[in-house]
Amino acid sequence: xxxxxxxxxxxxxxxxxxxxxxxxxxxxxxxxxxxxxxxxxxxxxxxxxxxxxxxxxxxxxxxxxxxxxxxxxxxxxxxxxxxxxxxxxxxxxxxxxxxxxxxxxxxxxxxxxxxxxxxxxxxxxxxxxxxxxxxxxxxxxxxxxxxxxxxxxxxxxxxxxxxxxxxxxxxxxxxxxxxxx
Numbered sequence: 001x002x003x004x005x006x007x008x009x010x011x012x013x014x015x016x017x018x019x020x021x022x023x024x025x026x027x028x029x030x031x032x033x034x035x036x037x038x039x040x041x042x043x044x045x046x047x048x049x050x051x052x053x054x055x056x057x058x059x060x061x062x063x064x065x066x067x068x069x070x071x072x073x074x075x076x077x078x079x080x081x082x083x084x085x086x087x088x089x090x091x092x093x094x095x096x097x098x099x100x101x102x103x104x105x106x107x108x109x110x111x112x113x114x115x116x117x118x119x120x121x122x123x124x125x126x127x128x129x130x131x132x133x134x135x136x137x138x139x140x141x142x143x144x145x146x147x148x149x150x151x152x153x154x155x156x157x158x159x160x161x162x163x164x165x166x167x168x169x170x171x172x173x174x175x176x177x178x179x180x181x
Contacts, residue, residue, distance in 0.1 A: 037099035077163030143171035
């Protein structure tokens with residue numbers, strides 16, 4: 001596995017493939033680790049940047065994410081044809097080390113791990129999405145995580161994020177040229 005230290009990956013940049021089927025993306029976020037942890041684990045904060053869903057913080061605890069991406073930004077941008085207003089995903093916590101690490105199952109993929117590391121007065125969030133089965137899914141996952149993490153950074157920084165769907169469409173094209181065919 002590659003060295004994922006802050007000097008190897010640029011926070012706030014594009015995600016990279018750290019294995020042929022694994023996306024790693026980082027964001028340097030304002031505030032202490034505990035504040036970022038709250039945005040990962042508390043329904044009221046998480047729904048502002050990713051998805052709703054009550055989460056019991058215990059290993060092997062099941063939960064359901066509920067996406068309503070049209071509600072994440074105002075305006076939301078143009079939702080692509082075929083995209084539903086709401087999407088649900090049943091997940092389970094696979095690893096928990098508050099407030100440093102949270103790993104969860106994610107559909108048919110190998111799961112997602114969020115790792116938090118203090119960097120001065122800020123927090124480096126490293127997201128690793130493992131074993132994404134095919135390129136088309138990897139493109140969607142890459143653009144989606146990039147957009148959701150940009151919204152998180154904006155929410156935590158008190159700024160207004162770019163319209164969700166417009167950013168996803170733009171980033172999907174960008175990742176098309178960044179992820180090998």
